[in-house]
Amino acid sequence: MTDKRHMLNEHVAIVTGAANGIGRAIAEAFLDHGCRVLATDRDAGGLQSLANSQPDRTIAITADATKASVAAQAVEKALSKWGRLDILVNNVGGLVGRPDLEATEEQWLATLSLCLSSHFFWSQAAAPAMAANGRGRIINISSNAGRYRSNTGTSGISYSAAKGGVLALTRSCANALGPQGITVNAIAPGSVLTELGVAEAKGLDPDLYDRVMSETALGYFAPPSEIASIAVFLASDDASYVTGATLLANGGWCTS
Ligand SMILES: NC(=O)c1ccc[n+]([C@@H]2O[C@H](COP(=O)([O-])OP(=O)(O)OC[C@H]3O[C@@H](n4cnc5c(N)ncnc54)[C@H](O)[C@@H]3O)[C@@H](O)[C@H]2O)c1
Numbered sequence: 001m002t003d004k005r006h007m008l009n010e011h012v013a014i015v016t017g018a019a020n021g022i023g024r025a026i027a028e029a030f031l032d033h034g035c036r037v038l039a040t041d042r043d044a045g046g047l048q049s050l051a052n053s054q055p056d057r058t059i060a061i062t063a064d065a066t067k068a069s070v071a072a073q074a075v076e077k078a079l080s081k082w083g084r085l086d087i088l089v090n091n092v093g094g095l096v097g098r099p100d101l102e103a104t105e106e107q108w109l110a111t112l113s114l115c116l117s118s119h120f121f122w123s124q125a126a127a128p129a130m131a132a133n134g135r136g137r138i139i140n141i142s143s144n145a146g147r148y149r150s151n152t153g154t155s156g157i158s159y160s161a162a163k164g165g166v167l168a169l170t171r172s173c174a175n176a177l178g179p180q181g182i183t184v185n186a187i188a189p190g191s192v193l194t195e196l197g198v199a200e201a202k203g204l205d206p207d208l209y210d211r212v213m214s215e216t217a218l219g220y221f222a223p224p225s226e227i228a229s230i231a232v233f234l235a236s237d238d239a240s241y242v243t244g245a246t247l248l249a250n251g252g253w254c255t256s
Helices: 021-032 044-053 068-082 105-133 157-180 195-204 208-215 225-235
Strands: 012-016 036-041 058-062 087-090 136-141 182-189 246-249
Touching: 012 021, 012 068, 012 105, 021 036, 021 044, 021 087, 021 225, 036 044, 036 068, 044 058, 058 068, 068 105, 087 105, 105 136, 105 157, 105 182, 136 157, 136 225, 157 182, 182 225, 225 246
Parallel strands: 012 036, 012 087, 036 058, 087 136, 136 182, 182 246
Antiparallel strands: none
16 A cells, blocks of 8 residues: 655645644644644634654744635745745634624624635635645635534534535535635534534533534544645545535434
8 A cells, every 4th residue: 555644745835723723633633744834723822732752844833824814924934934835725714793693793704804804814825835836725714514413503604614615625625626726625623522512512502512422423623633634635646637525524414
């Protein structure tokens, strides 16, 4: 069998929300496969601990990922340091404010900004550099809530709407960028053992954790590494003919 350990060797990746949870697991998996990673997050301490593990192959940028100007500057930084950009993982996301129809205008817009607009801004900034190489990979982190629906009282209506938007954004960007050799795919995780996943499930609705477990065919919350391995596949040449797709990684948790 071919050794695929270094199948992303010397590739350059940007990962947003890389200090913790799924984004961190993806950044670590990319580093493990030989990538150089520009990791960005608003959590400076988390980023630093990531960068400390592979300082020569990591750039850490502490910033708010919802700003288009931050995306443009980060791409510039990756290009000036490493001269290329191969992979973008749009990972930041989460619910801002109330999950229900009582959400304020500000909360609704903030959730869309974090989960959906940020993915557009980073894709817009990254695509020209990938097109210059004739190859690129954009991976958007959506959610089971974007494919099916929100969990009432927890993940939220605005979150679900934004994550559904990510799937439509993925298909449209795949169509627009395919001719330039750039694939665009989404991963829609179900329940993942991160601060966000567990806090939402346990904190907002004490019964939800047990209910999700009972509704999930595989019967467990995934460790972030089980999402990261999908990102590695989508970033690799093994996924060369996959674009516009959504990979559901929900352990069989199909809410309808
Ligand atoms: N955990 C789950 O069960 C689950 C399920 C489905 C989808 N997701 C999605 O996966 C992605 C990652 O979620 P997670 O569970 O790892 O969350 P997390 O809260 O564990 O990590 C999110 C990271 O993003 C950073 N971040 C948040 N807002 C930011 C901003 N404006 N600018 C820069 N950085 C910011 C945080 O500091 C944190 O490091 C999100 O898009 C989330 O919606 C998670």
